[in-house]
Amino acid sequence: IYINVQVVPQEVPRAPPRFVALVGSPALWQLTSPDRFDTYSVGVLLLQLSVPQLRSGKQLDNLKSQLRACGEDLKTWREEYGDAYDLSLLDRKGGQAWDLATQLVRPRNQLQRGRLSARQAMGHRYFWPEL
Numbered sequence: 001i002y003i004n005v006q007v008v009p010q011e012v013p014r015a016p017p018r019f020v021a022l023v024g025s026p027a028l029w030q031l032t033s034p035d036r037f038d039t040y041s042v043g044v045l046l047l048q049l050s051v052p053q054l055r056s057g058k059q060l061d062n063l064k065s066q067l068r069a070c071g072e073d074l075k076t077w078r079e080e081y082g083d084a085y086d087l088s089l090l091d092r093k094g095g096q097a098w099d100l101a102t103q104l105v106r107p108r109n110q111l112q113r114g115r116l117s118a119r120q121a122m123g124h125r126y127f128w129p130e131l
Contacts, residue, residue: 039121043074043104050089050097072107096126 047063048054054063070076078087090098103116103124116124 039104039116039118040106042118042121043101043115046097046101047090047105050101051085051087053085067105072105074102074105096124100124100126 044060044063048060053059066081067074067077070080087098090101100116100121104121106115
């Protein structure tokens with residue numbers, strides 16, 4: 001599985017002096033919401049694990065291009081390109097994995113929100129125990 005990892009969004013400025021960093025880091029965390037950057041990557045990883053055609057680097061690059069063309073909206077991507085992929089694992093058990101993926105792989109809004117945080121993702125029904 002090929003993963004291209006970036007630790008923080010590109011728009012985050014360089015680290016300030018240590019004291020300023022200690023005082024300002026909580027505000028920077030709230031402003032940039034890096035956990036939502038990470039959850040996007042987890043959503044792409046979920047897609048790779050669930051969709052056999054996305055397990056090569058070339059196919060992952062193709063997915064990224066297709067997602068850009070769809071405004072990073074996974075539901076639109078499925079309408080446009082989904083017929084070329086085996087999405088059956090995502091659709092099992094009432095589509096829980098698909099639902100989780102669509103909430104992770106989506107654009108962030110101007111407040112850096114719009115997709116699930118790590119905490120919210122862990123509370124998703126996909127992770128609930130079966131009764």
